[in-house]
Amino acid sequence: MSWRDFWNGEHAIYVSPRHKTLHYRQIATDLIAHIPSPEATVLDHGCGEALDAARVAAACGKLFLCEAAPNVRDKLRGQFGRLDSVMIASPEEVAALPDATFDLVVANSLIQYLSRDELKDLLATWHRRLKPGAALVLADVIPPDVSPLTDATQLLAFGWRGGFFLAALAGLVCTVFSDYRKLRAQYGLSTYTPEAIGDLLREARFVDIQRPANFGHNPHRMTFKAVRPA
Ligand SMILES: C[S@@+](CC[C@H](N)C(=O)[O-])C[C@H]1O[C@@H](n2cnc3c(N)ncnc32)[C@H](O)[C@@H]1O
Numbered sequence: 001m002s003w004r005d006f007w008n009g010e011h012a013i014y015v016s017p018r019h020k021t022l023h024y025r026q027i028a029t030d031l032i033a034h035i036p037s038p039e040a041t042v043l044d045h046g047c048g049e050a051l052d053a054a055r056v057a058a059a060c061g062k063l064f065l066c067e068a069a070p071n072v073r074d075k076l077r078g079q080f081g082r083l084d085s086v087m088i089a090s091p092e093e094v095a096a097l098p099d100a101t102f103d104l105v106v107a108n109s110l111i112q113y114l115s116r117d118e119l120k121d122l123l124a125t126w127h128r129r130l131k132p133g134a135a136l137v138l139a140d141v142i143p144p145d146v147s148p149l150t151d152a153t154q155l156l157a158f159g160w161r162g163g164f165f166l167a168a169l170a171g172l173v174c175t176v177f178s179d180y181r182k183l184r185a186q187y188g189l190s191t192y193t194p195e196a197i198g199d200l201l202r203e204a205r206f207v208d209i210q211r212p213a214n215f216g217h218n219p220h221r222m223t224f225k226a227v228r229p230a
Contacts, residue, residue: 015171028052040103046110123204139215158217
């Protein structure tokens with residue numbers, strides 16, 4: 001099984017329906033904070049099920065939801081297909097869009113599942129598809145020194161605040177026996193220092209690199225914002 005198969009199948013990455021709801025609500029709120037104008041064309045790359053995408057769509061002109069997993073794209077079509085301002089796309093369809101399409105590109109919790117070369121290719125794609133002066137946000141990037149234990153305690157803290165503590169505890173026990181843990185052990189997750197991300201962004205011709213607050217519940221992970229020069 002690869003990461004791609006994992007995301008395309010049924011998985012228990014969310015410990016309960018409430019966890020999933022609160023997660024996507026928070027990600028949508030964090031994404032909306034970066035939308036530059038109500039007319040903006042926005043790409044959420046590696047969006048997952050994007051449960052709160054209707055709220056993001058209401059805050060911008062057009063929202064592209066890009067997902068590699070065909071089964072997740074089917075769910076997105078079922079959920080959001082009737083909204084005129086939401087486009088559901090595969091990575092290949094995004095790569096085929098005209099240059100300078102987007103006012104904002106966001107990728108939350110994506111790049112840890114990509115190889116360095118895949119990330120480099122995507123940075124080049126995003127750079128071309130962004131309008132001059134528009135921003136890319138890479139969120140929930142894992143630094144090399146954060147242990148799975150930190151992820152676990154952050155999930156428990158989120159569960160405590162969100163009212164799903166016992167489900168979080170049970171979910172962590174299940175994770176020990178899950179495909180996620182096996183894949184994490186087999187393929188690892190890509191981690192980056194701030195310097196490494198800075199180098200990759202500059203290499204891809206992004207400028208004005210900033211470190212806004214991280215998306216989601218885990219402040220030990222990092223968010224980077226960078227601009228395609230005008
Ligand atoms: C950890 S989930 C994150 C989902 C969502 N962004 C969130 O924050 O909840 C990663 C998602 O990225 C998708 N994905 C992986 N590689 C991708 C790629 N190259 N292009 C688009 N989506 C990809 C996976 O199928 C999965 O749904």
